[in-house]
Amino acid sequence: MTTGHRPFHGQEHDPKLILDILDGKKPEITEDTTEFWANLMKKFSIGQFSIDKFDIMNSKRIKGSE
Numbered sequence: 001m002t003t004g005h006r007p008f009h010g011q012e013h014d015p016k017l018i019l020d021i022l023d024g025k026k027p028e029i030t031e032d033t034t035e036f037w038a039n040l041m042k043k044f045s046i047g048q049f050s051i052d053k054f055d056i057m058n059s060k061r062i063k064g065s066e
Contacts, residue, residue: 003030 003009007027011017017025026045029038 008017029041033041
């Protein structure tokens with residue numbers, strides 16, 4: 001998401017990867033990912049899908065007024 005590559009870009013996109021993802025494998029959050037995006041990715045990765053779009057839109061980091 002933040003690297004310009006699709007998730008798991010260094011791995012074969014095959015049935016094994018599908019099974020690994022179903023077992024909980026997540027894409028790496030790279031060092032250059034901002035704290036806001038890293039936290040958002042972590043929330044989604046642990047199943048907290050109730051993130052409100054207004055929470056995202058109201059973030060100062062999204063608006064660029066840090």
